[in-house]
Amino acid sequence: MTPKIDLKTEIDAYRAPRDRFRIVDVPDLTYLMIDGSGDPNTSPVFASAVAALYPLAYALKFASKRELDRDYVVMPLEGLWWADDMDAFTTSRDKSRWDWTLLMVVPPWIDDDAVARARDAVGRRSPPERLDEVRLESLCERRCVQTLHVGSFDSEGPLLQRMHEEFLPAHGLRLAGRHHEIYLSDARRVAPGKRRTILRQPVR
Template identity: 45%
Template sequence: MATQTDLEPQYVALYRATAEPQIVMVPEMTFLMIDGTGDPETGESFQRAIPVLYGLSYTVRFALKRSLGVQHKVGALEGLWWAPDMDAFRVKNGGDWQWTMMIRQPPEVSADLVEAARAELAEKKDLRRLDDTRLESFTEGRAAQIMHLGPYEAEGPTIARLHDFIHEHGGRFDGRFQKHHEIYLGDPRRSAPERLRTILRQPFLEAATATSGDR
C-alpha cells in the first residue's frame, strides 16, 4: 500500500499566511528549480519554463509512487524574483527581471530519481527547457510573509506593508542580496484576478548587519 506524504507539520504555517504580516523561520527544503530572465507576461523563456517545471514534478510524483510506494501532492508554484538594479521593479521594467521558478519536493526525491523522470518525460514530450531544471536545496531562514489577495499587478501596497513590518521589527530587506519570494496558491487560468491568493515572503537582515543601501 502506498504511503501518503504531505507538508510536514513544521512547514504548514509557511503555506498558510494571513492578511497580517508575520515572522516565520524557513528551514532547508528541496525544490525542482529553473532560472530565467525577462517579463513573465511576455517572455518566451518564462512561458516555456512553467510547463517544464510542472511536467517534471508530475513525472517525479508518479516515479516516486512506483519506486518507493510514496504518494504525494505536487506542491504550489513558487518564484524568487530580483534584479541587479532594483529600480527595474519600481518602474515595472520586466525585461530586466531575473527569476527562479520552483516547486517543492518531498525529502524522498533524489537526484537519481529526477534524472530518470527527466529521461522518461523527454521520451513523451518535446520540452526545450527540460535540461535546464535542477534539484536543489534552499534555506531561507528568518523571513516575513503576508497573504496578498487579488491580481499580481496590485501587489505593491501589500509589499509596502511587509516592508514596514520588517522595519518595525528591527530588520531590513536588501533587494540586491535577498530575493523577493512569491508562492502562488491560485491558478490565474481558473480564478478571477480578484480571487487569486499569493503569499509574499521576504527574508530580512538584522539592522546591525544591514548596509546603507537596504530597502
Template identity: 40%
Template sequence: MSDLREDIAFLYKTRKGSVDFVDVPPLLFALVQGQGDPDGPAFAEALQALFTVSYAAHFGLKKQSGEVTKVMPLEALWWFEDPNHEESVEAVTAGFTGLSGIARESWRWQAMMVQPEPIDQALLARALEDSRPKGLPGLELVRFERWEEGRCAQALHIGPYAVEGTTIARLDAAITAAGLKVRGRHHEIYLGDPRRSAPDKLRTLIRHPVA
C-alpha cells in the same frame, strides 16, 4: 518516515492581513532561471517544464513505493540587474520595491517548486529523463538544488500581481518595526495554479528573507 508536507505546511498558511515571521529549513527544489517578461514564452516554458518534472517525480514515487505525495505550489524569485542603475538594483534585489517601473524584458526570475521527501535527487533525475520524450524546450534548463532561505517575513496578497505594492509596503513596514532588514530576493509563492486563476482570485504569498 516524517511527512515533509506536514512539517512545512505552516510556511504556506499566512492569514489575510497579517505578517508572519517564519524559519524556512533546507528544501529541495526543481528550478529554472531565466530573464524577460513573465507573460513571454521563456517563463511559460519554464513553468511547463517544472510542472511536468514534478508530476513525473510524484508518479515515479507512487510506482516505486506506493506513496502518494502532493505537488507543491509554484514559487519564483524576482530581481533586476543593471550596473548602470545601482540604486534600483539594490532596492529590487532587497525586495523593497516592485519591478513595475522597470522594462519587463529586464526582469530576472527563478521559477521553482519544492520537492517534498521522500522525493530525492535520484528520483528527480529519473523524472527528468522520463520527461524528455515530450520535447519541451524548458526541460533543458531544469536543475535540482537544495536551498535554505532561513528567517523570513511573509504576507498574503489577494488579487492581480500588478497591485502587490500595498502588500509589499505592509510587509516591509512590519520588518522594519521588528528591528530587522530585508536581505535576498523578492519571493512569491502562488497558492493555486496562476495559469488558470482569474486575476482577482489570485492568492500570492509574498516572502522576504530578513536579517
C-alpha cells in the same frame, strides 16, 4: 499503501495571514528550479520554464508512488524574483527588468537519480524545450516575513511597499534574500482578482 503527503499542510511556512505580516522560520527545502529573466506576462522564456517544470514534477510524483509506495501532492509553483534596483518590484513594477527562478518543492526523499530517471521518462514522450535546464537544489531562507495577497499580481506593489518600508524597519529587520512568491492559485484557472499568493521576504 501509505497515506498521501501534502507538504503544504505539514510545513508551517505555507500559512500566511491576508494583508498582515508574519515572521516565520522556513526550513531548508529541496526544489526543482529553472532560471530566466524578463516580463513573465510576455516572455516566451517564462512560458517555456513553466512548461518544463510541471511534467517533471508530475513524473517524479508518479514514480515515487509506483516505485516507493510514497505518494504526495505536487506543490504549487513558486518564484524567486530580483532586480538590480528593488524599486522595480515595489514602485515602478517594471517587469522587463526582473530576473527570476521558478521552483517547486519536492519531498526530501527525491534525489538527483530520481530526477534523472523522471527527466528521461518525460523526454521519451514529448520533451519540453527547456527540460534539461531544470535542476534539483536546496534553498536555505530561514527567517522570513510573509503575508497572503489576494488579487492580481499587478496589485502587489502597495503591500510589498508596506512590508519593506514600514514593517521591516519597525521590527529591526532588513532584506537578506530574494523576493519569494508562492502561487496557491493556478493562474491559468483563477481570475486575477481571486488569486492567492504568499509574498515572502527573507530577513536578518
